[in-house]
Amino acid sequence: MKQRFILFSETLKNHRANRFREECIKKNIEFEIINLYKLTLTDSDIIDENNQIITLNDKDVVWLLSNLTVGHFIARKLDSQKIKNWPNAGAVDFADKFLTNMFFSKIGIPTPKTVFINSYFIDNIVEKIGGFPCVIKKTVSTVGKFVEIVNNEKEAVAFIRDTFDKAKENVLPVNRLRFLFQEFIKEAAGTDYRVLCLNGEIIGAIKREAQEGFKSNVSLGGKATQVEVDEKLREYSQRIMKEGKLFYAGIDFIKKGDDYLAIEVNTSAQFEGFEKATGINVAGKIIEALLKK
Numbered sequence: 001m002k003q004r005f006i007l008f009s010e011t012l013k014n015h016r017a018n019r020f021r022e023e024c025i026k027k028n029i030e031f032e033i034i035n036l037y038k039l040t041l042t043d044s045d046i047i048d049e050n051n052q053i054i055t056l057n058d059k060d061v062v063w064l065l066s067n068l069t070v071g072h073f074i075a076r077k078l079d080s081q082k083i084k085n086w087p088n089a090g091a092v093d094f095a096d097k098f099l100t101n102m103f104f105s106k107i108g109i110p111t112p113k114t115v116f117i118n119s120y121f122i123d124n125i126v127e128k129i130g131g132f133p134c135v136i137k138k139t140v141s142t143v144g145k146f147v148e149i150v151n152n153e154k155e156a157v158a159f160i161r162d163t164f165d166k167a168k169e170n171v172l173p174v175n176r177l178r179f180l181f182q183e184f185i186k187e188a189a190g191t192d193y194r195v196l197c198l199n200g201e202i203i204g205a206i207k208r209e210a211q212e213g214f215k216s217n218v219s220l221g222g223k224a225t226q227v228e229v230d231e232k233l234r235e236y237s238q239r240i241m242k243e244g245k246l247f248y249a250g251i252d253f254i255k256k257g258d259d260y261l262a263i264e265v266n267t268s269a270q271f272e273g274f275e276k277a278t279g280i281n282v283a284g285k286i287i288e289a290l291l292k293k
Helices: 015-026 068-080 089-095 097-106 123-127 153-167 231-244 272-278 282-292
Strands: 004-009 030-035 061-065 084-086 114-117 134-138 147-150 179-183 191-198 201-209 223-227 248-256 259-266
Touching: 004 015, 015 030, 015 061, 015 272, 015 282, 061 068, 061 282, 068 084, 068 089, 084 282, 089 097, 097 114, 097 179, 097 231, 097 259, 114 123, 123 153, 134 153, 147 153, 153 179, 191 231, 191 282, 201 231, 201 272, 223 272, 231 248, 231 259, 272 282
Parallel strands: 004 030, 004 061, 061 084
Antiparallel strands: 114 179, 134 147, 134 179, 191 201, 191 248, 201 223, 248 259
């Protein structure tokens, strides 16, 4: 039976899907892509858009480029069936920025001061992280969306209300809408560091710099350059991977003085900018490591 690499994806057109397909062809591995938005989940089965039950075997490996809600349930089902997959159910909490921040604090990794927002009465909350200006984030989001600097209570409330309005347009009826405030590190605005890790090893690191504004995401036009992984970045990244039991992750840091502050763990990190900046074949490494998992 030929090995299959199965990609569950929200969209069928993205860089990771294309790169996984290319590497599977090179390795003579069957590649299959399944649209998450057209799945039906029952208590016992995963059913595709053609009303066919998706049958997996122990030679298959699965990668989830998924929305958090549906992907969580698929990962739990795959874990119970002993199917090699990533991100698995245990990695779900890292999709939430506040839960990730709690994790950093628990294991002694420096991170910006952060507070959960539980109402529109936010003056006292903001004081706990040093006041305005500060960063406001939707706790579950990707590629720099729903993250802004706010200078006062009015701007913060407007951000929250605007996010709720945009969520109404989502094709899914279920949205995890929660928010946090984070201290604004002025010296780090527009620059961060992405360390890419796989199967206990550090693949490499890039420095991302915004070309305008404060968001450095490559998908938003940020410039990526390869950097050396210094001793502190290595120590923090390895501790996060070990304590978080992470198979693959892009771990993001900002600098404050001579130290790094961890800000996010992306367990299905995009790697287009990383591959271009470093020349490292990330897709190939992922497939090889997942097959051996």
